[in-house]
Amino acid sequence: MARLHQQPICVASSLLVPLATLATPPWLGLDGVPPSWAVIWLLPWALVEGPLSGALSGLALGLVMDGLHLSGWSQIPALVLLGWWWGRLGRRAQPIQRSLNLGLLAWLGSMLMGTTVLVQLVIRSGWPLDPQLQSWGWHTLWCQALITGLLAPMLASVQLLIWRRRVPS
Amino acid sequence: MAPTLRPGNSRWRGLGQFTPWLLLLVGLVLVRFSKGAGFADAYALLSRPFWPGSAQREWITTATDLEQKSRLSLLERDNQRLRGLLALQQAGAAEGVVSAAVIARRTRGWWQQLELGKGALQGIAVNDAVLGPGGLLGRVSSTTPVTARVKLLTAPGHEIGVWLPRSRRHGLLVGMGSSRPQLRFIDRDPDVRPGDLVSTSPASTLLPPNIPVGVVQAVDEQAAPATAAVVQLIAAPEAIDWVQVKTR
Numbered sequence: 001m002a003r004l005h006q007q008p009i010c011v012a013s014s015l016l017v018p019l020a021t022l023a024t025p026p027w028l029g030l031d032g033v034p035p036s037w038a039v040i041w042l043l044p045w046a047l048v049e050g051p052l053s054g055a056l057s058g059l060a061l062g063l064v065m066d067g068l069h070l071s072g073w074s075q076i077p078a079l080v081l082l083g084w085w086w087g088r089l090g091r092r093a094q095p096i097q098r099s100l101n102l103g104l105l106a107w108l109g110s111m112l113m114g115t116t117v118l119v120q121l122v123i124r125s126g127w128p129l130d131p132q133l134q135s136w137g138w139h140t141l142w143c144q145a146l147i148t149g150l151l152a153p154m155l156a157s158v159q160l161l162i163w164r165r166r167v168p169s
Numbered sequence: 170m171a172p173t174l175r176p177g178n179s180r181w182r183g184l185g186q187f188t189p190w191l192l193l194l195v196g197l198v199l200v201r202f203s204k205g206a207g208f209a210d211a212y213a214l215l216s217r218p219f220w221p222g223s224a225q226r227e228w229i230t231t232a233t234d235l236e237q238k239s240r241l242s243l244l245e246r247d248n249q250r251l252r253g254l255l256a257l258q259q260a261g262a263a264e265g266v267v268s269a270a271v272i273a274r275r276t277r278g279w280w281q282q283l284e285l286g287k288g289a290l291q292g293i294a295v296n297d298a299v300l301g302p303g304g305l306l307g308r309v310s311s312t313t314p315v316t317a318r319v320k321l322l323t324a325p326g327h328e329i330g331v332w333l334p335r336s337r338r339h340g341l342l343v344g345m346g347s348s349r350p351q352l353r354f355i356d357r358d359p360d361v362r363p364g365d366l367v368s369t370s371p372a373s374t375l376l377p378p379n380i381p382v383g384v385v386q387a388v389d390e391q392a393a394p395a396t397a398a399v400v401q402l403i404a405a406p407e408a409i410d411w412v413q414v415k416t417r
Binding site for chain 1: 193194197198200201202203204205206208209212215216272273274275276277278279280281282284310318320324325326345346347351407
């Protein structure tokens with residue numbers, strides 16, 4: 001069977017990311033901070049597809065997500081890096097089977113994404129950050145990483161299962 | 170038939186294989202620079218059956234007591250010389266109000282914004298002021314034909330000039346990500362105390378004049394380089410389903 005990027009239904013599933021980002025209800029977040037749907041979708045995709053496709057998908061998702069958000073900082077660097085890293089893991093490491101491993105990878109990915117946003121904030125605002133801004137930044141970083149890491153084992157494991165069946169190794 | 174060995178032919182075939190992906194990349198770049206126009210519009214179309222009903226609009230019109238009282242006291246303080254001019258501005262403002270449903274909101278997280286169900290086709294433009302029950306919520310950051318994106322006052326780095334009617338001082342309201350933005354002053358002794366009303370400046374040209382924004386909650390006189398205060402906003406974006414956009 002063809003690779004994931006050659007199957008229109010699999011590519012079309014990425015459209016769920018911007019729609020979920022727009023439609024996330026406040027109760028699905030942690031203290032109102034929503035999960036990173038881009039990270040949850042990209043993780044199984046990159047694990048199945050490999051580093052090049054993972055990085056390119058990260059770039060594509062980053063472009064769309066930056067378009068849907070206020071200007072100021074970008075998710076593209078983090079998503080490209082995560083797509084490449086998870087793609088390498090999928091190719092070179094043992095196949096990831098346990099849901100908790102997916103949760104841990106998603107947690108790390110969300111932490112990396114939040115860190116890149118914080119770095120961009122520091123570059124824009126200058127060092128040191130205002131204590132109020134700093135406190136908000138750490139709070140958002142931890143809340144998003146936790147809720148993303150909690151949701152990923154439920155959602156990403158199902159995606160991984162379906163996509164691995166469609167693309168036998 | 171034997172396969173051709175001419176290198177040029179295979180090069181063009183390789184390029185032809187990449188053409189759909191190049192087109193996709195161009196499309197994604199267009200999405201990025203149109204601020205998600207296709208996605209936001211499609212989302213508005215899909216979510217239209219779930220938009221808040223007219224009951225919310227009635228609730229908003231009956232829940233503006235605080236805003237009306239604050240505006241009344243501010244208007245009374247304006248001097249008689251500006252009365253005629255203010256009347257003209259208000260007449261103009263009443264014509265330029267567009268009610269819009271909130272179709273998506275992110276009031277926490279890295280980006281703090283609202284998506285409205287009306288856009289450029291209804292006359293909404295970038296930098297228009299967005300009001301909720303009680304006062305100012307933010308400003309329009311970008312528009313698509315049928316949606317508008319609002320940057321909330323709480324968004325990190327969002328700055329607007331404000332006015333303290335009691336002490337008649339100007340200040341700069343700066344979003345800090347949390348629900349309480351920071352009020353910064355230029356003066357060392359700005360004569361501010363908890364409970365003071367914060368509004369838009371009567372002389373403001375960027376924002377509608379005399380719109381309530383919030384109430385001073387705490388004052389830090391030791392802040393460097395000048396006094397700063399924490400402001401509790403009057404309008405709460407978490408609970409608003411309809412807003413009013415003041416078009417210019």
